Amino acid sequence: MSRPILDIEKIAIAFGGLKAVQDFTLRLPTGGLYGLIGPNGAGKTTVFNLLTGVYTPQAGTIAVDGTRVEGTRPHEIAAQGLSRTFQNIRLFGLLSVVDNVMLGCHVRGRHGLAGTILHSPRHVAQERAMRRRAMELLSLFDLASAAGEQAKNLSYGDQRRVEICRALATEPKVLLLDEPAAGMNPQEKKELQALIRSLRDRFGVSILLIEHDMGVVMDICERITVLDYGETIAEGTPTEIQRNPKVIEAYLGTEAA
Amino acid sequence: MSPVSKLDEQAALVMPDRGRAALNALVTGLACIAAALLVHFVVGSMVGPFVTRIMLDAGVMIILAVSLNIVNGFTGQFSIGHAGFMAVGAYVAAGITYYSSLALFGSYQAQTGLISVGSLIFAASALVGGLAAAGAGWVVGLPSLRLRGDYLAIVTLGFGEIVRVLLQQSNPQLFSWDETRAASLKELVPPPLGGAQGFQSIPTYTSLFWVALFVAITLVFCFRLKRSSEGRAMLSIREDEIAAQAMGVNITNLKVRAFMFASFFAGVGGALYAHQLGTALRPTDAGFARSFEILIAVVLGGLGSISGAALAAVLLTVASALMIELGPWRMVLYALALILIMIFRPGGLFGVKEAWEVFGGLWRRKAVAR
């Protein structure tokens, strides 16, 4: 088996006495599309925060394409090829949509003060390239017409898709999507599902997905990990997960005997 | 079969040719100089000394406000000690021109003529002053930028106050080159910059030409910064630090850079201020009162809006010059107006947008389509 693109080994963090994530292990193969589910407060978002350096894991290791990233700063992790969206959308509200996506390109660019101020050919080319790429990405998501709008004025569903665009603009190897379908209507969800599937083919990106909508998860994920109270209680294919009694218990609660 | 290519591949496709880029840079530079000459000779000959004075003040204020906007408007940090950096630039530059004039020309009188040895020394001193201020910005910024919001504000305020007190401790000014050569080490360390009495008789090199030129340079710098990848990254810090980091923006590095850019131009602005006719530099120039004035211009213009900051700087300078006749009521009304503006127009004149974006929505759409 080839080396996984994202290799998470027993990471853990506690906030005070609360063990938000314990011994979380996951190997995402190149081109994989895996899911992460669990009841509210299970620690899913915290896993993403650990991966992207928002929090530093208190134990365990994280490797992106063979490079260890735990303990490094968030922007370095992004440069390594890990990008994400946020559960509670974090767009740059006052900037235009296209600027939001162009910002995603920033990490792949080269920047020099003199070039920026004197408009050196390299700088001009880079700016143009960023704009083109951003527009291409936006068209892919049917958002090109909204490029000039301030991001905060977009609808909820559109904002979620702009966030995905922005994350893709960083040319990630692994994309972490935190509840991308939240707040979307069934029609939008259907489209999103198709889109997420196509991302991996078009961009060669591997995806880890948090989602509460079981329909979406079961449909598109190859394998699923289930968290409850910070612990991994199950791991397997969608069919295995659906049959797993522990998972059912975690979601429905123990029947009062 | 990926339809979206990587950034590098794209950039290679759209690389403009070198000659045109060089020409472009040259034209921009010449345009700045031409504009400065125009202001100096044409506008300068049409107005009297009172208006000239206001124009000089307004120009300096534009530089200060537009530069502070890089920190407070672009990166959304909270610096309220801008006058401290201005004073560093002012004192360094004034020290250079004053003592070099004594040494070279035997007097602190400014040399006449638009371009003379003296005025070139002055221009160089303004740049050195700017660099000194940028250095100070680095010293303050590096450790303190990990502080959030209000705390950073407090540190910058403290910095301004420390500069003020240290300037008060500088040695008395020396008034001739002989005196300076004969001075003992004790009279030269700390440098003889006038102490609490203030630094007087600074050669008056600041003219409409120099002010307009530096205003033009500052504006070009800020506009190009704002519309570049680096500028967007700064704006993204203001909007959401966590998202910015997650997208690969090195926020500490950019904050320090923003701080240094802003301090540099504050230092240059300080140098222009110092060499105005009839200015004696005083340690209180570094204090919070002046910092607040600059801050007010930035917020009034709209945080992040360069044209807004510039316009507000002009408005405030003109208003305060006109309101002198109101005597003691002047500042009372000024304060009331400030409060009312904050309540009824909290986004300032233009919000984050530039003047033309506010007035001409059309233009904006065209720019995006490009």
Next chain:
Amino acid sequence: MGDLLQTLITVISVGSLYALIALGYTMVYGILKFINFAHSDVVVIGAWTSFTTAAVLLPRLGVTPTEAPWWAAAGVLMLAMVVCGLVGFCVERFAYRPLRGAPRLNVLITAIGVSLFFQNFGQLKYEVLKPDGPGKPAMSLPFGAQPQGMPRLVGSRALNDATVSRGTLAGVDGAVVRLSEGVSLEERRQYSIRVTPAGAPRAIEAMVVAPAGRYEPGQDLRVGFMPAGAAPGSAYALVRSARVPIQLVDVAIVATAGLLMVLLQLLVYRTKFGMAMRAVSFNTTTASLMGVAVNRVISLTFVLGTSLAAAAGFLYSLKYVTLQQTAHQGWVLLGLKAFVAAVVGGIGNIQGAVLGGFLIAFVEQFGARYISSDLRDVYVFGVLILVLLLRPTGILGSTVREKV
């Protein structure tokens, strides 16, 4: 040693002033999360209101300020607190409340605007009461641009001076007195003589400038200048100044400030209002959902903070009797230092403000005494920067981690 103790006394006295002012900064920050830059101006208003009351109103009530009984001083303090409480209420209601939820920089600028307003409005001067005989000067509002001398409501006298001899004057001759009792003046000590003219309510005082040695009854004893009123037969007391004098003013300051701080502590931790206040400071939204009248709590917090500031202004003017005009650098620095105290202690934390007040006073006074007095402001801001770098939320402040 004496020096050290003397500096410590100043630290305690000045520190309690800083603490009083810092409390106002900290309470407002705790509840609204913004720096109320206008707070220091309320201190100034408190001081000037005290002056106006003491110098203009007291004489009209038939009380000579310099001979005022303690309750008159308390009355002046109360009035200043009421006036400033009102000012605080209005500022919050009309300037800050409309901006609730606005960007922080806007609120900050508004606070600066309010501050500028007070500084400059305070310098205006319009006569509202005509002078009314000797000792009853005109009353002008607001306060004018000239410095004024605060009447000494609390006598400038040390509590621990020792009376070494009493008697009646045998003779007075300009700068020479003759005593009815013999005295010995010790080396390196300071003496003064307090003479109470017949029928006068208060003693007048003169420094003894005679060299050390034994002085027999009736022998000439040189004094500085003996004011009119002293005559042969007047009772006198010869007083040896303490090596480390404890000034009555300092005691008054520390006692009043201490009392107010204890009251505040009780209010915040023992009453329902205090609980509401802490709830709002913890989380405004939750508090309002729990039925706390948030607006009322905020108003009251402002009133509390500003009346403490008024008390500080009053006490400050007792110690430093020359009142400068309202925009004077000295006032702004006083406010800034108190503010630094609040931040160093951990802004938003009441105990922190008190701790910070004393810490800042300590650094300032000891630095000024033992290193260089010119750099006293540098020490204060230096400590500020140092503390913030080591503990970004101040000594007792708590860190909040942003949830992503």
